[in-house]
Amino acid sequence: MDPTGQPPDVARAPRPYHHGDLATTLLDAGEAELVDKGIEGFSLRGVAKRAGVSHAAPAHHFGDVDGLLTALATRGFERFLARQEEFRRQARREPRAQLEASGVGYVAFAMENPALFRLMFGSRRPDFASPGLGLAAQAAFDDLARHVADVTGNANPPSKDRAALHDVAATWALAHGLADLLAAGRLPSLGGLPPRARNRAIVGILGRAVRSP
Amino acid sequence: MDPTGQPPDVARAPRPYHHGDLATTLLDAGEAELVDKGIEGFSLRGVAKRAGVSHAAPAHHFGDVDGLLTALATRGFERFLARQEEFRRQARREPRAQLEASGVGYVAFAMENPALFRLMFGSRRPDFASPGLGLAAQAAFDDLARHVADVTGNANPPSKDRAALHDVAATWALAHGLADLLAAGRLPSLGGLPPRARNRAIVGILGRAVRSP
DNA sequence: TGTACATCAGTGAACGCGCGTTCACTGATGTAC
DNA sequence: TGTACATCAGTGAACGCGCGTTCACTGATGTAC
Numbered sequence: 001m002d003p004t005g006q007p008p009d010v011a012r013a014p015r016p017y018h019h020g021d022l023a024t025t026l027l028d029a030g031e032a033e034l035v036d037k038g039i040e041g042f043s044l045r046g047v048a049k050r051a052g053v054s055h056a057a058p059a060h061h062f063g064d065v066d067g068l069l070t071a072l073a074t075r076g077f078e079r080f081l082a083r084q085e086e087f088r089r090q091a092r093r094e095p096r097a098q099l100e101a102s103g104v105g106y107v108a109f110a111m112e113n114p115a116l117f118r119l120m121f122g123s124r125r126p127d128f129a130s131p132g133l134g135l136a137a138q139a140a141f142d143d144l145a146r147h148v149a150d151v152t153g154n155a156n157p158p159s160k161d162r163a164a165l166h167d168v169a170a171t172w173a174l175a176h177g178l179a180d181l182l183a184a185g186r187l188p189s190l191g192g193l194p195p196r197a198r199n200r201a202i203v204g205i206l207g208r209a210v211r212s213p
Numbered sequence: 214m215d216p217t218g219q220p221p222d223v224a225r226a227p228r229p230y231h232h233g234d235l236a237t238t239l240l241d242a243g244e245a246e247l248v249d250k251g252i253e254g255f256s257l258r259g260v261a262k263r264a265g266v267s268h269a270a271p272a273h274h275f276g277d278v279d280g281l282l283t284a285l286a287t288r289g290f291e292r293f294l295a296r297q298e299e300f301r302r303q304a305r306r307e308p309r310a311q312l313e314a315s316g317v318g319y320v321a322f323a324m325e326n327p328a329l330f331r332l333m334f335g336s337r338r339p340d341f342a343s344p345g346l347g348l349a350a351q352a353a354f355d356d357l358a359r360h361v362a363d364v365t366g367n368a369n370p371p372s373k374d375r376a377a378l379h380d381v382a383a384t385w386a387l388a389h390g391l392a393d394l395l396a397a398g399r400l401p402s403l404g405g406l407p408p409r410a411r412n413r414a415i416v417g418i419l420g421r422a423v424r425s426p
Numbered sequence: 427t428g429t430a431c432a433t434c435a436g437t438g439a440a441c442g443c444g445c446g447t448t449c450a451c452t453g454a455t456g457t458a459c
Numbered sequence: 460t461g462t463a464c465a466t467c468a469g470t471g472a473a474c475g476c477g478c479g480t481t482c483a484c485t486g487a488t489g490t491a492c
Binding site for chain 1: 251252253331334335336337338354371372375378379382383385386387388389390391393394397399400402403414417418421422423
Binding site: 428429430431432433434435436437438439440441442443444445446447448449450451452453454455456457458459 | 461462463464465466467468469470471472473474475476477478479480481482483484485486487488489490491492
């Protein structure tokens with residue numbers, strides 16, 4: 001319990017009329033709302049309440065509720081890529097190790113942010129036709145495809161080359177399937193392992209997707 | 214346009230006071246509602262309207278809205294298994310061909326019923342602790358695990374044997390990832406192929422999950 | 427440095443709506459005798 | 460075969476609620492001169 005007896009998310013000092021960075025605060029509050037209520041129970045008023053702001057305030061930054069969800073998904077894809085990069089930075093430079101690190105990061109992100117992952121991959125509410133979200137999602141795909149190509153040595157675009165398509169589809173599907181099942185709590189015998197053992201298992205499984213040339 | 218000028222889902226003859234099989238009608242209407250509105254826009258009143266029945270009627274059969282969603286997911290898992298069996302029946306008896314057919318059926322079901330698939334695998338609203346749904350979901354997993362074991366020749370339970378766990382996790386994740394991505398319209402270069410070519414590609418990809426002994 | 431003014435960001439009341447659920451009811455069906 | 464009665468299945472009105480959005484407003488900030 002907070003010793004002042006105040007709820008921890010209420011500012012002690014009188015908050016200035018202007019917030020400073022309400023957009024970011026609202027995105028953080030939106031993520032918390034997603035975690036708590038799921039996409040199905042997500043509401044603009046709930047987000048505003050979490051942010052400690054009147055329920056009409058978000059409109060100034062995101063337009064309507066779908067605008068906020070689109071922004072949340074966009075930031076989600078950016079973090080998704082960043083998480084994969086983090087794992088790659090700690091891995092050997094060799095293409096295979098880099099691809100494995102990407103896959104582990106893919107799955108780790110989903111397990112760390114299951115509600116956000118669902119918004120990004122399992123909801124129709126964000127506007128994927130909006131340029132920001134469209135580009136962020138495409139960037140994640142392109143990044144994975146590039147790392148697959150580095151391993152196979154096949155630089156042809158998947159849309160033109162059947163082998164390239166199969167390689168990238170297999171890798172993506174394997175990572176995505178593990179991510180989705182583990183985020184949902186399916187596969188408990190894998191998800192319940194301690195993190196290091198789990199990541200080792202994931203690397204072993206992901207290795208089946210593509211073979212080096 | 215219907216030549217009688219009547220909406221096709223309105224009965225011509227006065228409907229008797231008792232419906233006969235309202236439970237099934239409501240499940241069908243629920244699936245249509247899912248397809249149209251998604252899980253996020255799903256409402257009991259919408260389902261009742263589709264079924265041509267007062268909005269209080271569903272309570273007699275399913276209790277509340279979550280009861281209906283749980284029943285929908287349960288029937289979904291039963292159909293999911295049945296669809297895989299259909300593909301297996303048309304395949305060679307050899308274990309590898311049977312497993313491939315299961316995977317193709319897994320993906321086909323998801324592409325044919327994307328909204329239902331999402332309810333089954335991507336929503337927290339159905340009550341997975343209810344015996345009916347719990348058993349139906351477990352049966353689907355057990356079925357897949359059995360076919361994986363038939364291919365690998367490893368009969369140890371995945372919870373005890375690491376190799377068995379990796380094999381079943383890899384197969385499930387690969388099928389599930391393809392299903393989820395294709396159902397969502399991601400992977401258009403694969404999803405856009407004509408059905409026969411698509412299934413051939415899926416078989417090729419699924420084959421990477423496990424190796425025969 | 428001061429002042430007028432435009433713009434921006436957040437407020438709080440109000441709106442209309444669709445929702446899930448409850449409730450007393452009524453029509454239909456099944457069963458006991 | 461008839462009748463009384465219990466049970467079942469569906470109705471329609473009513474409830475209270477939380478929602479997204481609109482709106483006139485006000486406090487704060489930035490800028491031109």
